[in-house]
Amino acid sequence: MILHYIFDPLCGWCYAAAPLVEVARSIPGLEVRFHAGGMMTGSNRRPITPEWRAHVMPHDLRIAKLTGQVFGDAYLDGLLNDLGAVMDSEPPTTAILAAEALGGRGLDMLARLQRAHYIEGRRIADPAVLTDMAVDIGMNPQAFTAFFGNVSGEATRYHISASRNLLEQVGGKGFPTFVLEYGRQRETLSIGSWLGQPDTWREYLLERVETAQD
Structure with missing residues (x-):
């Protein structure tokens, strides 16, 4: 059984x-495949502005209340007031692809980038920050930089395009979208009821995997 995860590294949800x-x-018998959809790429890149801060703050507060996810002061009072920062999904997506190509660590890189952004208030579109994050998860910086160069540009944009095509095929409404694939069937999951409920989610996935194996 495969769980497809369609996401963006700068997506609060x-x-x-x-x-x-x-x-x-952590579920035995379940493979998680990631698909980065490029929410803030090209003409959709955004500079940090007071208007942007006002737009995202209510969502962030709702997420924190619903799920317990932490939004650090360095993000709330630092990054969201950093008018020189640009929200660009392409560099962190490239970093995730590089980490996957280098050692199957794409989702580890995503998790580290999310902490860097939402807790530490780091500029995760900055190549130097991305290299720091690679080192943090145990990667050689020179090797990471080489792989980053290999998958930047056209390769990253191809991945984003394929992810968007998948999102359309499965009828996803945006990020995040989760899709279970088993046999020749795909089922798009509505995860709203599981946000903030990881134990219930674990039970659901274990049951689905067990059923698929019968």
């Missing part, structure tokens, strides 16, 4: 779902 991804990765 994907951060809300991070504990669910962590649980899914």
Whole structure:
């Protein structure tokens, strides 16, 4: 059984779902495949502005209340007031692809980038920050930089395009979208009831995997 995870590294609701991804990765017999959809790429890149802060703050507060996910002061009072920062999904997506190519560590990189952004208030579109994050998860910086170069540009944009095509195929409404695939069937899951409920989510996945194996 495969759980497809369609996400963006700068998506607040994907951060809300991070504990669910962590649980899914621990389920025997379930493979988690990630698909980064490029929410803030090209013309959709955004600079930090007071208007942007006002837009995201209510969502962040709702996520924190619903799930217990932490939003650090360095993010709330630092990054969201950093008018020189640009929200660009492409560099962190490239970093995730590089980590996957280098050692199957794409989802580990995503988790580290989410902490860097939402807790530490780091600029995760900055190549230097991305290299720091690679080192934090145990990667050689020179090797990571080489792989980052290999999958940047066209390769990253191809991945984003394929992810968006999958999102459309499964009828997903945005990020995050979870899709269970078993045999020739795909089922798009509505995860709202599981946000903040990782134990219930674990029980559900274990039951689905067990049923599929019968």
